[in-house]
Each structure stands twice: as structure tokens, then as C-alpha cells.
Amino acid sequence: MSPFFEALLLQAGYNAALVAIGAALLGFAAGSSGTFLFLRKRALVSDAVAHATLPGVGLAFIVMVSLGGDGRSLLGLLLGSALTAWIGLLTIEWITRRTRLAEDAAIGAVLGVFFGIGIVLLTVIQSMSAGRQAGLESFLLGSTAGMLFQDAVVIAVGGSLTVFATWLLRRPMTLVAFDGDYAAALGYDVRRIDLLMMGLVMAVTVIGLKLVGLILIVAMLIIPAVTARFWTERSGRVIWVAGAVGGLSGYLGAVLSASAPALPTGPIIVLVAAVLFVVSLLFAPGRGVLAAVLRHRSFQARVHRRQGLLALAAQHPIREAYTLRLLAREGLVRPDGVPTEAGRAQAAKVARDERRWDVAREIHQDAGLTGRYDGVTPIEEVFTADEITEFDRRLGPPTAVGGA
Template sequence: MIFDALSLQLGYNATLVTIGATLLGMAGGVGGTFLFLRKRALVSDAISHATLPGVALAFMVMVALGGDGRSLTGLLAGAALSAAAGLLIVSWLSTRTRLAEDAAIGSVLSVFFGFGIVLLTIIQTMNTGRQAGLESFLLGATAGMLRSEAFIIAISAALTLVLVLVLRRPLTLASFDPEYATATGQNVTRTDLAMMGIVLAVTVVGLKIVGLILIVALLIIPPVTARFWTERTDHVLMLSALFGGLAAYGGAALSAALPDLPTGPIIVLVGFGFFVVSLLFAPGRGVVSALLRHRRFQRQVHLRQGLLALAQGQPIFERLTLRLLQAEGWVRPDGVATRQGQLRASKALRDEDRWQLVRHDPAYEAAALHYDGLTAIESVLTADQLDALDARLGAKGRVRP
């Protein structure tokens, strides 16, 4: 069953929902990258919670007009209007009052969500309210989704992804250097509004799949995960789209295979799985990589200090240093240096003397910046420069191990 879901063999509706969720995850990952870069992740939380009153009011209006209130288009339209109102209020509070943006977000988030809960309670007392199914907008649910609803979500997600890709360059420039963007003629305010519009679109489209409570995770987890793997913005965007798409694909497929489970939490858990793997094993910023770098650095320091101690005839008491020197074949078990160890120790001491000359000679000011006690001086200076230093030290030629 699960394999059939992952291979898109559970039927047309399930396949369409999974494809739509994948496109939504990609759009959310790319759009959330700009929120992450601008350090405005909480804005997405305010937008998502502000959709609840719109969903409830749209249902009540459609019922009042004689419908059953279940039209996905109408519910999403109400959510979009409500979220836009919440976003405008946050913007007004943060720019026209003394409230900081995080305080404005917290106020709007709590008030709108509380108002939405009150409206849902009222809807439950209505004759058609008990079968409204609006609770699926809280955590997301794809089981029983109509073909027309799945088609709307897939098309909307695809259009949102295209919009993100079209606006990628101005959004990137405004995220890193808004002053320069303004100097080049770009309207940063409009760019910010476009970014908020993308977040709003992802939020509204994702209500039925992920739910308003967890949609923020689809916007934030993918770029945070991607950041572990690269330093370049374009690569972060691509990896965010990849992680967001895979998380949404896996979550939607598993939810289709296990219809009793809500879709949103599964998508978030799959995305969190990618985050944990990246946190641990990413080559640049992962925990394991950091531990390996620390061990390698620790080993270099102990070997360097051990060689300098051997060269100066000082005893070595640190057991780790002795073990490392023995492993390299530079000292015997009794702590006496081998012939190779003597040569390496002499080379280490000569390099240290060379570095001391470099650090105190203004002519080598640029080279002196590379000194950290571990960097090989041969990687910084040329052979002629090393010969000149050796001549000043009273040696003929460079010392080699």
C-alpha cells in the first residue's frame, strides 16, 4: 500500500494530490528561503493563523447564500482575504506605532486565531456546521478530497512556484542588500509585498494539505535544512525546493496510504527527518563534520607541540601527545625520539623560527596574517623567500625532514 502510494499508483485523485503537494512543497521551500534570509520567519506564522477567520466567515457566507459552504475555492478566497488583512495590520502596527514587528505579529496571530476558534464554535451549532469538515484546515487532510479540489490545489501550487522563480532575482537582491537594491532602482517595498504575497499564496494553497497550524514548517524547515549544505544563495534555493518537494511528496503519499493520519503532521515529520540528517551529516555545518574537524585540529596541535618539545629537549607528559607521536613513528615507547622524529622536530622548530622572523618583519606583513601555529610556511612563502629567511637564521638552504 505504501509502495503504491510512493509510486503514484493509488488512483488519479491521490496522484494529483501528491503532485500538487510536491509542487506546493517546492514553492514553500523557495519562498520560505527569502523569509529565512530576511529573518522574518514569524510573519508566516501570523499569516497562517490569520486564515482561520476567513475560512469560517467564507463558510458562513456561502451557507447564508444557500450553498453548503464546502466550496474549496470560496474557502480559500476567504482565507486569502483574512490573511491579507492580518498581514496589512501587522505592517501598519510595525511601521506606524511603537510596536516591534514581533510584538505586532504576536498580537495579530493570537487575536485572529482566537476569533477563528470562536467562529468555528458558532459554526458547530449550525445545522450544516457539524458536517462542514473545517477541522481539516487545522492539520490538513487529503483523504476524501474531491478531484476538482485536488486539481485546484495542483494548479495553484504550480502557479505559485512559477511566480517564485520569476521573482527570484529581485527577492535575492532585496534580501541581502536592500540599500543597493534601492540604488539600482528597485522598489524594495514592492519586493517585500511580493514576498509576502508569495508566502500568503503558499499558506492559502497549503491549508487543505498541511493545515494552517503547520504550514509555517513547510516554509521554514526546507531552507534551514538546505543551509547546512551550502553557502551559496542559488544552491540554497534549489536545495530548499528539493527538500520541500520531497517532504511534501513523502507526506502526501503516506497520508494517501494511511488515510486515518493527518497529512500536515506527516509532511512536517518527513521534513524534520531531512533536517535531522542534515544537522548530523552535512559536510560543512553538520555535527559529525564539526566533531571530525575538531579531532583533526586537536591532533595537529598535539603533534605540533610534541615536535617542538622534542626539538627543545623538553619532556612530554601529555599521554595523548605521546600516543600520537608513537603512532607516527616519531618517538619510541619510552618517549625518546626516533631518527625520523628528530628530523621532523628539527623541521618544526626551524619553521617556528622562520615564522617569528616573518611576524616581526614589515616586508612580510601580508604573509604574517597566515600564521596560526599550524599552517605550513611553505604554503605561504616561495622557495626564494624561505632561502632568504634561512640565511638570516644562519642556515644553508631549507631544512627538510
């Protein structure tokens, strides 16, 4: 078996299997809990939160060493990082609420200042004589070397809790992300829900620190949700698709990095997620680029068909060869351009639809709606029955298209 398949089937050793499972769980948790931050258009808050964990790591180390330990307790380091991340979060929230600064400025300020403090602390720690400071810098970019069973347990338990909380809070979070004013009118505490939303992201960040590092964790929170958005139009499903994308990226990334020497796990996970994103961007049905190109082609064909039928209805000759080919292929005209029986019926129908659209455009000043006129969507799909009745009332009785 190649190293890749060995790793894929978790046969590449205990550590590699542990990392793959841990990365998959973390990816799932990050993808699903990052969804609402993305939908709330606050994705970059997670970047500031991640950078704000660093001073906490340094402080926790210093405190633990000064208490006589070696400063390497994972739980202690994570608690410290959670503490300063939470302070960073509250700072952003406070700046945005209490000052005239916009959220992007608050994010930039908090991210930079907290990260700076963290780097200063790490530098100070390097010069300390006590404690085992080696490896602290792995919190920056993550490290899988020497991942312990307890690390996997932290990810599994913490990740499950955040996924559960995301599921539990999905309705209030959807409401706040979609329509905050309405949520407030229903009596929800929007500020508290926002803090919960960011608190979940913070929790994932903290548990993922050791594996992917604080610089790249933002990618695991955002890319899966953005990718999932290409595949569904329902927020409830975005959560689970994002979780699946994140989990798959985590697993495949860990497997890839285990199957070749000197491939860093965190960055590879992010690159796998990026590949899934690009594939979705290009090939997703509906929102993908390819689908858009195909839609344009078929739209063009429909426009030609419509124009051809309208020409038939008006008993004008069809000039464009493409139009003629389209209509002939459907048996609506003979090759010499003379309409068939079916062609005349279709032409009459289209002519009436066209007149309804004319009325619609007169009545509706709404470009978003009349802009949906594409020459083939029957008007029934765009307007409600009472609206069409109104058009017909203005239009008068149907008229037949005269024979050729």
C-alpha cells in the same frame, strides 16, 4: 507488495496518488518560497499569515451561503482566506513600521486576534441552518479525504507560479535579506520586496490550506529552508535544496499516511520534514554536529602536531605520548624522540609560520581573524599576500632551525 511500496509507487489508488503528487508539489513550493523569509529572519511572519487565513474562510463561507450557494466552493474559500491573510500581513507590517512595537509583538497580536475571529466565525457557522458547513474545520489541520482532482490542479498551478516568482525575484530578495540598506541604495523598493516575499508565502499558505491545514503549514515553509541551510553556503542553492526537501517530505509523508490506516497526512508530512532536519543537523558536512565533533578531534591532533614541531624547533623534549605518536607516524621523529631530517625541515617551517602569526596578532586586533589561528592552517589561507608581506617585513629574514 507492502502497502508502503504500493503507495510509494503511486499504486495505492487514485486518491492516494493524487494526494502524494499534490503534497510533493506543495512541499516544493513551500520549501523554496519559505527560504527568503527564513533568510530574512522573519520566519514567524508565516505563522501569523497562516492563522490570519481562518477568518477569511469563515467570511467566504457566509458570503457564499448568503448568495444562495452551499458555501463549499474551494476557489471562494481560498480567495477569502487570501484576503484576510493579506490584511493580517499588512497589519503586521504597519504595526512594525508605524509604532514602537517590535515585529514579534506584532506577529503575536495579529496571529491571536485573527485566529480568534476565525474561531468565532466557525462557531457561528456551525449554528447556521443554511449551507453545508461540515468539513470547514479541516482547514485547521488539513484533510486529504476526498481530495479532488481540482484541488491537485490548484496546488500544481499555484505552486508552480510561486516557485517561478521566487526564482524571478531571487536577486532582489537575496539583496534585501542580506543587506537591506545596500538594496535601498541601489534603488530597490525594500518595502515592496518585503511584501512580495511575504505575499509569496501567503500564496503557498492559501493553496496548502486544505492539504496540511493552517496550523502546520508554517512547518513546511520553514523546516525545509532550515534543513537546506545545513547543506549549502549559497542562497541560490538553498532555494532548490529547500524545495527538494519540502517535496520529498510531502511525497514521503503522503505515502506513509496512505500506507497505514488512521495516519493524518499533514502531521506526518511535517514529521518527515523534521526527520530530514534532524538528520541534517547531525550529519551535514560542515555545519552538522558530527562534523563539528570530527573537526574538534582533528583540530586536537593538529594542535599536538604543531606543539610537537615547535618543541623540536626549540630543541625541547616532547613530553606527551600522543604528540610523539603523531609525529612518529608521519616519520618526523624517531621513536626515541630525535627528529628526522624531514622533522627538522617541518619544524623550521612551522616556527616561521608561528612567528608570522605572532606579528599578525600584534598588528590585527581582530579576534575573528587571529582567532582562526589553529596551528595548521597556513597563514597564507587566512591573510592576503600584501598582509603577509607586511608581517615578513617586520619579521626580518628567515632563520634556520639548528640541527639536533
